Each structure stands twice: as C-alpha cells, then as structure tokens.
Amino acid sequence: MYKRQISSTPLELENFKLSLAQILKCSNIQFKNSWAEKNPFRRFKVKIRPEIVTIGDPNLHPGEGKNNHLTPTEWNNVIENEDVILIDTRNQYETELGKFNGALDPNLNTFQDFANFVDAANLPKDKKILMYCTGGIRCEKAILEMQRKGYENVFQLEGGILKYIEEYPNKYYQGECFVFDHRVALDQNLQPTEKLGLCPHCGQPGDVKIDCLRCDHEGFVCAPCGEQEYNKTCSKNCAHQYKLRPHQKGAKQIDVPAHCEQFKKSFLGE
Numbered sequence: 001m002y003k004r005q006i007s008s009t010p011l012e013l014e015n016f017k018l019s020l021a022q023i024l025k026c027s028n029i030q031f032k033n034s035w036a037e038k039n040p041f042r043r044f045k046v047k048i049r050p051e052i053v054t055i056g057d058p059n060l061h062p063g064e065g066k067n068n069h070l071t072p073t074e075w076n077n078v079i080e081n082e083d084v085i086l087i088d089t090r091n092q093y094e095t096e097l098g099k100f101n102g103a104l105d106p107n108l109n110t111f112q113d114f115a116n117f118v119d120a121a122n123l124p125k126d127k128k129i130l131m132y133c134t135g136g137i138r139c140e141k142a143i144l145e146m147q148r149k150g151y152e153n154v155f156q157l158e159g160g161i162l163k164y165i166e167e168y169p170n171k172y173y174q175g176e177c178f179v180f181d182h183r184v185a186l187d188q189n190l191q192p193t194e195k196l197g198l199c200p201h202c203g204q205p206g207d208v209k210i211d212c213l214r215c216d217h218e219g220f221v222c223a224p225c226g227e228q229e230y231n232k233t234c235s236k237n238c239a240h241q242y243k244l245r246p247h248q249k250g251a252k253q254i255d256v257p258a259h260c261e262q263f264k265k266s267f268l269g270e
Contacts, residue, residue, distance in 0.1 A: 007039050030159060033166075034190040036183055055141045056112045060148075062140045069158040072167045075130065078155070079172060084128045089114060089142045090178070093204050097185050097196070098161075098175020100132065111138055115145050129154040134177060136160035166190060178205060200235045201225040214238040215250045 008016065013033075021029060070078060078084060079100075086103035088095050095105045106117040123129060129151060131139050139156035146154045157164060161177045169188040176185040176193050183192040184205055197220025199206035206222035212234035219234040226232055230246075233239040241250055 007036065030163075034162070034179075034183075034186055036192050053138050053141050054110070054112055055114065055145060060141060060144050062144065066158075067140070067143055068155040070130070070155050071158050072164045075132075075157050075164065076168065076172065078128070078130065082128060084130050085123060087129060087131045087142075089131050089133045089138050094134070094178040097178050097205060098173060100173050103132075111141075114142055115149075118146060118149055118151075123151070125151055125153070127153065130157070131155070132157035132160060132164075134160050134179065135162050162186070162190070196220060199225050200233075201231050201239065210234070212238050212252075213246075214242045214248075215252045217252045 006013075006016070017029070017031060079086070086100050088099050088103045088105050089111070090108070091111070092105070092107045092109065095107075099105060104121075106114065106121075108114060108117065129146070131142055131146075131154065133139050133142070136157065136159050139160070143154055143156050159166075161173055162179075165171075165173055165177065165186075165188055173188075176187050176195070178185045182198065184196045184198055185193040187193055196205045196207050198204075199220065199222040202222060202225055204222045206220040206225070208221050208223055208226040210219055210221055210226070210232045211217070212219060213229070213232050215234065215238055217234040217238075221231055230239050230243045233242055238250065241248075
C-alpha cells in the first residue's frame with residue numbers, strides 16, 4: 001500500500017491523475033482533494049521504509065482487496081441505526097483538534113501504542129467496532145491488529161476523515177482534521193485552518209497567536225511553550241537570539257511556503 005501527497009495547480013493535478021492511472025493500469029485509485037493558497041510542502045521527497053505506518057510488525061500488511069471498508073454513506077447508516085463502538089486510531093495531538101461524536105480516544109503517543117490499547121481496553125468481541133483515521137491508511141494496519149487479537153466484527157472508514165468530511169461536512173465529525181504538512185489542519189470545507197499553526201518550538205499544533213518578540217513576525221505557538229517568554233517567538237533561531245539579546249530586534253522572517261516559491265523562481269530563472 002502506498003500513500004502520496006502532492007501539490008499542484010488544478011490542471012496539472014488532473015493530468016497527473018490520468019497519467020498515474022495509465023502507468024499503474026488501475027482505474028479505481030482513490031484521490032482526496034483539498035485546497036491551499038500556497039504550496040504546503042517544503043520539498044519533494046521519497047522515502048523507502050519497512051512500514052509505511054509503523055505498528056512494530058513489518059509482516060503485518062494488508063492483502064489484496066478491501067478489508068471491511070465502509071463508505072462514508074455506509075458509515076453514517078451504521079452509526080445512526082446500530083449500537084457500535086467508535087475508535088479513533090490517531091495520536092493524541094490529532095484527536096485534540098477534532099473527532100467523531102462519541103468516539104473512544106486511546107490517547108496514543110505513537111501508533112505503535114495501538115496494540116497495547118486494544119489489550120488494555122478489553123472491548124467486547126460480540127459488538128460491532130468502527131475505526132477511523134485521517135485518510136484510512138492507519139486503519140489498514142489497525143484492523144489487522146484487532147483481527148489478529150480475535151475481533152471479527154470490526155470495520156474501517158474508507159478514505160478516512162478527509163473523505164468523510166468531503167461528502168458530509170459538519171455532520172458527525174466535529175472540529176478540524178490534523179494533516180502532516182504546513183496547512184496544519186483542514187476545516188469542514190477542507191480549507192487550511194485559520195485557527196492553528198505548527199509551534200516552532202515543539203512541532204505540535206498551537207492556537208496561541210503571537211507577534212514574535214524579536215522580529216514581529218506573526219505566528220502561532222502552543223500553550224505550554226507560550227508560557228516561557230522567549231518562546232513567544234516565531235522560530236527557534238529567534239528564540240535563541242532573543243535570549244542572547246532581549247532588547248535587540250531582528251529582520252522579519254519569511255514564511256516557508258513563500259520562501260520556497262521565491263527559491264523556485266530564482267532557480268528556474270522565472
């Protein structure tokens with residue numbers, strides 16, 4: 001199983017989808033689209049890993065075909081008409097931003113903790129269990145782990161939260177959805193969040209808006225980091241410089257996506 005994220009103009013993106021389907025000779029590739037005003041990625045990067053989603057067992061991987069997938073419509077029908085258990089398989093910092101109504105939050109620090117959660121939770125095996133994650137990738141591993149532990153009546157949300165809110169915004173999923181790029185999170189319209197930013201000091205989502213004490217650049221920090229005065233800065237560099245010379249201002253920082261675009265134009269001679 002592969003997961004890729006790319007950013008492009010709408011026309012280039014549609015051409016890419018057509019080319020990819022022809023190369024892979026596959027017509028049922030699932031794409032999830034969202035929008036951003038700026039390029040959300042710093043660079044193009046390809047990594048080969050033993051596990052695309054690390055659960056601690058490289059031999060645990062999905063087989064051919066679907067494994068108890070529910071489309072967003074089927075998911076709605078089940079939670080509206082049946083007595084089920086909902087499980088959020090994401091990390092704790094993700095679930096803080098939003099989750100499905102009534103879902104269990106395992107408070108995971110890493111996905112590798114999921115197996116321990118299942119053991120400790122001792123969930124009833126005769127009850128239907130529904131799991132979800134951001135895009136559906138982690139659930140492909142989580143469902144195998146639960147089935148290995150004897151849970152047979154377990155299902156996963158096909159396409160994850162992003163596909164669900166694409167079809168059912170402001171329905172049963174409440175809040176925003178964390179994404180692993182500089183958009184930080186997407187709202188119910190799959191637009192980049194206006195409430196959050198990545199804290200430059202710890203990398204967690206932050207909702208404390210600041211004007212950097214050193215360079216006056218606007219940004220976000222998380223509440224725990226913001227309790228320390230020198231962390232009311234837009235970068236680790238500004239924090240370091242502020243601690244050395246608290247009364248000396250510096251040049252305003254350039255945001256990363258804009259800087260990347262400027263570099264690209266300079267490099268290509270545009």
